[in-house]
Amino acid sequence: MSLAELICPAGTPAALRTAVDAGADAVYCGFQDATNARNFPGLNFTPDELAAAVAYAHHAGTKVLLALNTYPPAGKVDLWRHAAYLGVRYGVDAFIVADMGVADYIRHTHPLARLHLSVQAAASSPEAIRYYCENFGVKRVVLPRILTIPEIRQIRTEIPCEIETFIFGNHGLMVEGRCSLTNYLTGQSTNMDGVCSPASDVQYVRDTDGSMSSRLAGFTIDRFGPEEMAGYPTICKGRYAAPNRPEGYYAFEEPISLNLSRLLPELIDAGVHAFKIEGRQRSKSYVRNVVTAFRHAVDDIRAGRATNMSDLVALTEGQKQTQGAFETKKWR
Amino acid sequence: MNTDIRDAPQPPLLGxxxxxxxxxxLIQPMLSRVVRRVALRHPSLFARLGSHQSTDFLIDPVDLPFALHLRPDPQALVFRAVPRDAALPAGASIRGxxxxxxxxxxxxxxxxxxFFSRDLEITGDTEAVVRLRNALDDIDGSIATETAEMFGAPGRAIxxxxxxxxxxxxxxQDTR
Known part of the structure; x- marks a missing residue:
C-alpha cells in the first residue's frame, strides 16, 4: 500500500496553520506574485510569512511544497529564480514546477531540491512524464484529471516517479497551463494574473427577478435563476448559446467539483502516492472541513476500517460533485 | 443552507x-469601538487589502434594520451603521x-x-471583496468572540x- 500522503492547500499563513492542525501531511502554497497559478488579490505569502510557515509546519512534522508552477515570459526569469532561492533558504520540502526552464534552473542551481511536476505541465503519458524525470530529476508528477484509474495504474508501472492525483475541488479538464481563454477575453494571463478569472474583471449583476449574471471583462458568461445554485465565473464553465442549442448550455465544462472520497482505496491500490486537495483560494473553513474529512478517511483506509466521510457537497461548486474521468471517461 | 436571502425576516420598515x-x-458607539479594537489587534490585515484600503464597502445584513458602511483605511477607519435609504454608492456590496x-x-x-448556495450576494468591485475576504481569513481567532468579550458576560451570552x-x-434546513 502507498503512503497516500494528504497534500492540502493554503492561501494564507492562517490557512496553512489550519491545514497543519487538521492533519495535512504536506501543505502547498505560493508567493504573492506571478510565480504561482493562484495569484489572487490579497492571497499568498510574503517571504517572511513563508519562513514562519515552514517553521510551523516542520515543527508539526508537516512538509511544505512551494508552487512555482507558472511559465515565465521569455527572458524574464529573475522572479522565479529568486523564489527558488528563497524556498531553498527557508527549507521548503519540494518545488512544484511546470516550466522546463524553471525545472532546469532549480536542478542545476539547487541540486538537492526535490521537484514535483505540476498539473500545469499537463503531463499525462508515460513518455512525457519520463522525459521530465530523466531530464530534470522530477520525483513526483501531479496527474491531470483526465485519466481513469486503470490508466493511472498502467502509467505507474511505466514511470520512475511517484504519482499525485487530485481528490477534491476544482474539476478543471483543460490542458492546464496552456489555456488561453482568459487571455483572449481579458488580456490578462490565465497563468500569472489570477488564474481563470482575474477578480478585477469579474462582475456579478443582480437582476430584478432575483437572477444573477456573472460577467468577465464585460461578457456575460452565465446567468443563474433565482433558485439556481451558482458557480465560479470561469469561461470554460460558462453557458453559451449555439446554433443548435439556442437556450444556452454548458458547452465546455460544467460548474461541478471533483470528489473522489469513494475511490480512495482504489487509487491507493493503483499506486497513487499522494492525494491533493484543490483550493488555495478558499477559506480556512473550507480547509478545516475538507482536510479533516479526508484525514479521517485516509487514516481509516490505512487501518483497514470502513470509512464514513462527512458530506462535503455544500463546499462544492454549484453544490454538485463528480468522480469525473477517474470513474469513467463518459462522466458527462 | 440553501435558503434564499429574500426569505429572511424583514426588518421593521425595511431598514x-x-x-x-x-x-x-444607538449602535454606532459600539461599531466605532469594535473597529478600532480589530484594527489595533490585527494590523496585518491592512497589507492584504492593498489599494482597497480606501474602498467603500456596503455590508448589508438583510435581517437587520440598517446596513454597514466600511472603509478599512488604517489612517481614517470608517465603520458606521446607515439606513438603507441613506446609504451612499459603494465600491463593493456584500449582502446576506x-x-x-x-x-x-x-x-x-x-x-x-x-456564494454557490446564493446565501451571499456580491456586487460592485469583485477584487475589493476578494481582498477583504482574504485579509479577514488570515486572522487567527474569532473577531465575533473578541467583540463579545468587550461587553463582558452579557456580550458572551448574546x-x-x-x-x-x-x-x-x-x-x-439541512434535514428538510
Whole structure:
C-alpha cells in the first residue's frame, strides 16, 4: 500500500496553520506574485510569512511544497529564480514546477531540491512524464484529471516517479497551463494574473427577478435563476448559446467539483502516492472541513476500517460533485 | 443552507425611516469601538487589502434594520451603521443574513459555498471583496468572540445565543 500522503492547500499563513492542525501531511502554497497559478488579490505569502510557515509546519512534522508552477515570459526569469532561492533558504520540502526552464534552473542551481511536476505541465503519458524525470530529476508528477484509474495504474508501472492525483475541488479538464481563454477575453494571463478569472474583471449583476449574471471583462458568461445554485465565473464553465442549442448550455465544462472520497482505496491500490486537495483560494473553513474529512478517511483506509466521510457537497461548486474521468471517461 | 436571502425576516420598515435612523444612532458607539479594537489587534490585515484600503464597502445584513458602511483605511477607519435609504454608492456590496456574515468574518463558514448556495450576494468591485475576504481569513481567532468579550458576560451570552439559534436553523434546513 502507498503512503497516500494528504497534500492540502493554503492561501494564507492562517490557512496553512489550519491545514497543519487538521492533519495535512504536506501543505502547498505560493508567493504573492506571478510565480504561482493562484495569484489572487490579497492571497499568498510574503517571504517572511513563508519562513514562519515552514517553521510551523516542520515543527508539526508537516512538509511544505512551494508552487512555482507558472511559465515565465521569455527572458524574464529573475522572479522565479529568486523564489527558488528563497524556498531553498527557508527549507521548503519540494518545488512544484511546470516550466522546463524553471525545472532546469532549480536542478542545476539547487541540486538537492526535490521537484514535483505540476498539473500545469499537463503531463499525462508515460513518455512525457519520463522525459521530465530523466531530464530534470522530477520525483513526483501531479496527474491531470483526465485519466481513469486503470490508466493511472498502467502509467505507474511505466514511470520512475511517484504519482499525485487530485481528490477534491476544482474539476478543471483543460490542458492546464496552456489555456488561453482568459487571455483572449481579458488580456490578462490565465497563468500569472489570477488564474481563470482575474477578480478585477469579474462582475456579478443582480437582476430584478432575483437572477444573477456573472460577467468577465464585460461578457456575460452565465446567468443563474433565482433558485439556481451558482458557480465560479470561469469561461470554460460558462453557458453559451449555439446554433443548435439556442437556450444556452454548458458547452465546455460544467460548474461541478471533483470528489473522489469513494475511490480512495482504489487509487491507493493503483499506486497513487499522494492525494491533493484543490483550493488555495478558499477559506480556512473550507480547509478545516475538507482536510479533516479526508484525514479521517485516509487514516481509516490505512487501518483497514470502513470509512464514513462527512458530506462535503455544500463546499462544492454549484453544490454538485463528480468522480469525473477517474470513474469513467463518459462522466458527462 | 440553501435558503434564499429574500426569505429572511424583514426588518421593521425595511431598514428605512425613523426606526432605522434610531437603530443606527444607538449602535454606532459600539461599531466605532469594535473597529478600532480589530484594527489595533490585527494590523496585518491592512497589507492584504492593498489599494482597497480606501474602498467603500456596503455590508448589508438583510435581517437587520440598517446596513454597514466600511472603509478599512488604517489612517481614517470608517465603520458606521446607515439606513438603507441613506446609504451612499459603494465600491463593493456584500449582502446576506447577519449571522452568515458574522460567521464568514470568523471563517466559520466558507464564502464560496455561501456564494454557490446564493446565501451571499456580491456586487460592485469583485477584487475589493476578494481582498477583504482574504485579509479577514488570515486572522487567527474569532473577531465575533473578541467583540463579545468587550461587553463582558452579557456580550458572551448574546453571541452564544445567536450562534445556537443560527446553528439550529441550519440543522433544520439541512434535514428538510
Amino acid at each position: 428605512t425611516g425613523m426606526f432605522a435612523r434610531l437603530a443606527c444612532v 443574513r447577519f449571522m452568515l456574515l458574522l460567521e464568514l468574518v470568523d471563517s466559520e463558514e466558507d464564502g464560496d459555498a455561501a 453571541l452564544t445565543r445567536l450562534r445556537r439559534s443560527y446553528s439550529m436553523k441550519n440543522r433544520q
